[in-house]
Amino acid sequence: MTIQTSPRSDAPAAPARVRGLPRWVTTLAPVWTLVALFIFFGIASPSFLRPLNINNILVQVSTLAIFGTGMTFVLLTGEIDLGISSTAAISGMFAAYLFATLELQEPIPLFAGLLVGTLLGLFSGIICTRFRIPTFMGTLAISFIGSGLTTYVSKGRTLTTLPDYARFLGSGRIFTDEAGKGGFPFIVIVAAICLFIAYVVLRYTRFGRYVYMTGASKSAARLAGVNTNTILVAVLTISGFTAGLAGIVGMGRLGSAQPDPVPSYLLDTISAVVLGGTALTGGRGGILQTVIGLLIYGTLRNGLDNIPGIDIYLKEFITGLVLVVALVVNVVFSGRAARDKTV
Amino acid sequence: MAAPLVIELKHISKRFENIQALDAVDFDLRQGEIHALVGENGAGKSTLMRILAGIYTGYEGDYLLNGKPVQLQSPREALSRGIGMIHQELSVMPELSVAENVFLGRQLTTPFGLLDWRKMNRIAQEELAKIGFDHINVRDPLGNYSLGTQQVVEVLRAILSGAQVLIMDEPTTALSPPEVERLMQLINVLRQSNRSIIYISHFLDEVMYVSDRITVLRDGRKVTTLDKKETNMDEVISFILGREINAKLPEATHQTDDHTLLEVRDLTADVFSHVNLKVEQGEVVGLYGAIGAGHFDLARAIFGMYRFDSGTIKVDGKPFPKDFSARYAIKNGLAYATESRRKSLFMEEAIYRNVMMPHLQRLGRVFLPQPSFELEKARPQIALTGVHPSDPLNPVGQLSGGNQQKVAIARWLPFPPKVFMMAEPTRGMDVGAKNEVLTILRNFRNEGYGVLVISSEPETVLTVADRIVVMSHGNVVAELENKNIDKDVLMRLL
Numbered sequence: 001m002t003i004q005t006s007p008r009s010d011a012p013a014a015p016a017r018v019r020g021l022p023r024w025v026t027t028l029a030p031v032w033t034l035v036a037l038f039i040f041f042g043i044a045s046p047s048f049l050r051p052l053n054i055n056n057i058l059v060q061v062s063t064l065a066i067f068g069t070g071m072t073f074v075l076l077t078g079e080i081d082l083g084i085s086s087t088a089a090i091s092g093m094f095a096a097y098l099f100a101t102l103e104l105q106e107p108i109p110l111f112a113g114l115l116v117g118t119l120l121g122l123f124s125g126i127i128c129t130r131f132r133i134p135t136f137m138g139t140l141a142i143s144f145i146g147s148g149l150t151t152y153v154s155k156g157r158t159l160t161t162l163p164d165y166a167r168f169l170g171s172g173r174i175f176t177d178e179a180g181k182g183g184f185p186f187i188v189i190v191a192a193i194c195l196f197i198a199y200v201v202l203r204y205t206r207f208g209r210y211v212y213m214t215g216a217s218k219s220a221a222r223l224a225g226v227n228t229n230t231i232l233v234a235v236l237t238i239s240g241f242t243a244g245l246a247g248i249v250g251m252g253r254l255g256s257a258q259p260d261p262v263p264s265y266l267l268d269t270i271s272a273v274v275l276g277g278t279a280l281t282g283g284r285g286g287i288l289q290t291v292i293g294l295l296i297y298g299t300l301r302n303g304l305d306n307i308p309g310i311d312i313y314l315k316e317f318i319t320g321l322v323l324v325v326a327l328v329v330n331v332v333f334s335g336r337a338a339r340d341k342t343v
Numbered sequence: 344m345a346a347p348l349v350i351e352l353k354h355i356s357k358r359f360e361n362i363q364a365l366d367a368v369d370f371d372l373r374q375g376e377i378h379a380l381v382g383e384n385g386a387g388k389s390t391l392m393r394i395l396a397g398i399y400t401g402y403e404g405d406y407l408l409n410g411k412p413v414q415l416q417s418p419r420e421a422l423s424r425g426i427g428m429i430h431q432e433l434s435v436m437p438e439l440s441v442a443e444n445v446f447l448g449r450q451l452t453t454p455f456g457l458l459d460w461r462k463m464n465r466i467a468q469e470e471l472a473k474i475g476f477d478h479i480n481v482r483d484p485l486g487n488y489s490l491g492t493q494q495v496v497e498v499l500r501a502i503l504s505g506a507q508v509l510i511m512d513e514p515t516t517a518l519s520p521p522e523v524e525r526l527m528q529l530i531n532v533l534r535q536s537n538r539s540i541i542y543i544s545h546f547l548d549e550v551m552y553v554s555d556r557i558t559v560l561r562d563g564r565k566v567t568t569l570d571k572k573e574t575n576m577d578e579v580i581s582f583i584l585g586r587e588i589n590a591k592l593p594e595a596t597h598q599t600d601d602h603t604l605l606e607v608r609d610l611t612a613d614v615f616s617h618v619n620l621k622v623e624q625g626e627v628v629g630l631y632g633a634i635g636a637g638h639f640d641l642a643r644a645i646f647g648m649y650r651f652d653s654g655t656i657k658v659d660g661k662p663f664p665k666d667f668s669a670r671y672a673i674k675n676g677l678a679y680a681t682e683s684r685r686k687s688l689f690m691e692e693a694i695y696r697n698v699m700m701p702h703l704q705r706l707g708r709v710f711l712p713q714p715s716f717e718l719e720k721a722r723p724q725i726a727l728t729g730v731h732p733s734d735p736l737n738p739v740g741q742l743s744g745g746n747q748q749k750v751a752i753a754r755w756l757p758f759p760p761k762v763f764m765m766a767e768p769t770r771g772m773d774v775g776a777k778n779e780v781l782t783i784l785r786n787f788r789n790e791g792y793g794v795l796v797i798s799s800e801p802e803t804v805l806t807v808a809d810r811i812v813v814m815s816h817g818n819v820v821a822e823l824e825n826k827n828i829d830k831d832v833l834m835r836l837l
Contacts, residue, residue, distance in 0.1 A: 209711060216691060216692060222669060224673075224701040227670060
């Protein structure tokens with residue numbers, strides 16, 4: 001047996017690390033995963049590293065990024081929001097309905113859609129805290145309400161007349177040339193703005209600290225004078241807002257408002273956020289981690305499409321396998337395989 | 344002749360990150376002996392026992408079990424080789440029945456593979472009767488019984504799993520005096536059945552009473568192993584502290600100048616009723632009661648963490664509104680360190696973050712200042728309370744219990760409160776840390792805070808308080824000046 005020696009770290013809360021590996025290897029495990037995927041797909045696929053495809057990856061993860069912004073807040077408190085895909089659906093559908101059927105002026109439908117999402121988040125936050133319902137159940141109920149409302153408002157029809165604002169948010173481009181070609185997709189900018197604001201809030205504000213501390217230990221946060229219920233309501237409201245925005249942006253990208261939620265949004269979002277290293281148990285992680293997680297997820301999905309000759313019926317299976325490997329690598333390398341076996 | 348050695352540890356060393364927890368420690372245990380392990384907080388007692396029980400696997404040195412070297416990989420393996428650990432904080436399931444708890448993890452089954460409840464209930468009942476606990480109904484949920492009984496069940500579980508060696512880590516901290524008495528009897532029964540016990544405790548009177556040999560650890564090193572018959576408590580204390588003892592606390596220089604800082608009037612909730620309580624400036628009030636007397640919940644209520652039905656709370660003359668929050672209490676000059684450090688501190692966070700956490704509302708409405716500002720604000724408080732090691736960037740979870748307690752105190756100092764409430768300030772601490780913490784509390788008083796110490800340990804209130812308020816079953820039953828009172832006076836009042 002040898003004594004474990006590791007350089008004395010100045011970072012707080014460094015958990016037990018993998019023997020002998022320096023910190024920059026272990027804490028950045030998700031980054032190395034991303035680099036490895038990039039190198040792998042770059043070699044395996046001739047088209048993967050083209051600028052156009054990188055552009056594609058960014059566009060593909062943008063909707064998830066907006067969802068993920070809110071989800072990061074929720075997961076950091078140690079809670080979960082299962083209502084986001086339904087919230088997105090009703091927000092998009094409501095905006096489209098106001099615009100197409102009631103012919104309200106822009107940008108009213110857009111704001112109304114966002115308001116619906118935000119209110120649903122607020123509502124789930126209030127019932128979960130007021131009646132001490134676990135968020136797992138509370139937000140699950142909200143997801144039924146959201147998808148039910150979507151079906152009701154749409155009467156089962158797909159709406160294709162969309163508010164121009166939503167169209168621009170989802171599929172508009174800026175810095176195009178004179179012929180209207182090229183340019184940069186605006187949806188990526190929307191996602192970047194969301195992530196940036198969330199980054200600042202989580203890192204530099206008192207509220208952000210409270211979010212982390214609530215997740216790290218609810219009782220300790222309460223004893224330090226934090227109203228953890230308010231924090232929980234706030235993060236679910238934020239998640240409702242981002243889900244609403246993602247719904248409207250996603251609708252703009254697809255060009256239609258669907259009468260059903262896209263169920264995969266939910267699990268895709270959670271997977272991406274957790275892949276980045278944000279803990280489901282709360283208190284650990286952040287926006288930078290979410291960005292890396294999103295890129296890993298986007299790279300993986302897109303990369304498999306770009307490898308010629310891969311059986312498309314195997315794609316989902318391979319995605320799953322790679323996710324398992326990525327999660328294991330993250331856990332092992334960030335030293336979460338804890339020393340104390342009673343935990 | 345001496346009984347054979349069951350366990351031998353040779354030159355055990357263990358290192359965490361930057362802390363040398365154990366340095367070449369030798370330890371051995373004979374069959375049928377009670378071997379006490381004593382030392383200050385952070386001396387390495389818990390670490391050594393965790394190695395013994397297979398919880399820590401990476402260490403240097405040799406571990407011999409019945410003369411053969413072993414490498415235990417898990418607590419389960421340790422138990423299968425006859426080593427059971429009774430943890431400081433119990434690991435029973437209060438919602439399951441007593442019998443279920445006794446057989447937790449190794450339930451008996453019928454020939455058809457179904458759980459054999461009848462047999463389990465019968466055996467549990469018989470075994471409890473053997474050790475003098477025949478009044479327990481094994482079908483009741485364990486949570487219906489007192490902590491002492493729950494501990495007995497945990498001991499029984501270990502024995503029935505075949506444990507020949509029992510490690511008891513601070514078994515009596517949460518027990519009432521009669522429960523302690525019964526545990527001592529149980530330990531004697533176990534000794535007679537030729538089992539060996541490693542007994543870790545800060546209560547030296549218990550150690551002197553129950554043990555055969557005493558090993559003293561200090562700073563991760565073994566100081567000595569003493570035969571109980573050839574030593575006395577003063578000698579043990581001087582070995583623990585590494586110096587001649589000076590049992591006297593700083594002299595009380597207190598004068599009450601009749602400025603009431605905390606006034607509780609007629610406070611009533613489900614677990615206490617019509618409580619009146621005053622804390623003057625420059626006074627330490629001890630709130631004493633047995634576990635379950637309602638005094639801990641009273642403290643929580645004063646801090647806005649327990650809902651009360653009627654009554655008023657005034658701090659420095661200012662009446663608190665009904666249903667006020669902890670945040671309101673902090674803002675208006677209350678500080679509260681709970682009896683559970685694990686629930687009140689962020690174990691994975693840096694010390695300085697823990698220290699600044701209650702005060703963020705004073706640092707900025709929306710944005711927080713630079714981390715360096717928080718660091719500099721926290722540093723003097725960490726130094727003042729003598730947290731060791733003092734690096735503010737260390738996570739609190741790596742500190743020993745006593746040092747965590749100092750952090751729990753330090754965190755209220757960046758913006759000094761008017762009234763400092765502290766529950767069980769010295770629970771689970773050794774003599775040295777105890778004195779340090781009590782000295783801090785006395786200094787608070789001399790600086791003009793009001794201090795309210797809530798405890799179920801008579802020694803604690805007797806050492807530190809100027810005035811003692813005794814609670815029993817939710818009522819204040821006595822209020823005494825702390826002059827010439829003895830432990831037995833307090834105990835009789837319960």
